Amino acid sequence: MKKIVLAILLITAVACEQNKIGFVDNVTLMDGYQEKIDMEARYKIKAEALNKKRDSISQVFQLEAQAFQTKAQSMPQTKAQEEYGLLQQKGQFIGQQLQQEEQQMQSEGQVEMDSLINKVKKEITGFGKSNGFTYILSGGEGGSVLYGTDAKDLTQDILKILNEKYKN
Numbered sequence: 001m002k003k004i005v006l007a008i009l010l011i012t013a014v015a016c017e018q019n020k021i022g023f024v025d026n027v028t029l030m031d032g033y034q035e036k037i038d039m040e041a042r043y044k045i046k047a048e049a050l051n052k053k054r055d056s057i058s059q060v061f062q063l064e065a066q067a068f069q070t071k072a073q074s075m076p077q078t079k080a081q082e083e084y085g086l087l088q089q090k091g092q093f094i095g096q097q098l099q100q101e102e103q104q105m106q107s108e109g110q111v112e113m114d115s116l117i118n119k120v121k122k123e124i125t126g127f128g129k130s131n132g133f134t135y136i137l138s139g140g141e142g143g144s145v146l147y148g149t150d151a152k153d154l155t156q157d158i159l160k161i162l163n164e165k166y167k168n
């Protein structure tokens with residue numbers, strides 16, 4: 001019986017030694033990935049342009065509202081209320097248009113980020129397969145690796161491959 005238990009332990013130990021395990025710090029990987037850095041820069045420019053557009057439209061609308069207030073003082077109350085209602089509708093329409101543009105930009109950004117994440121996952125999978133890894137675990141914030149030796153950290157290796165492929 002002892003020989004059977006010893007044999008099982010020996011087989012288990014050998015099986016464990018055959019598993020090649022590494023980990024990737026996702027935060028470091030994504031923060032260092034040039035394609036992600038470039039994507040964030042593009043969306044920052046788009047967001048700044050949208051904010052400038054919003055600011056200029058708001059300024060024009062505020063001037064229009066101030067002009068209306070001055071004009072409304074000399075108008076009959078019913079006519080002033082009618083024009084005020086139209087001005088409110090115009091303000092709501094402008095707000096909705098700007099909100100739709102912002103939502104569209106965010107949606108496009110999310111689609112692009114999802115595609116980028118899938119590309120990174122495929123690269124990690126390809127790296128693991130071509131280098132004989134049984135497991136590559138996720139580290140960093142929200143990852144499952146609480147500790148790993150530097151020798152098992154594959155982050156820089158994969159980051160180098162991703163950035164080289166992005167350059168080409």
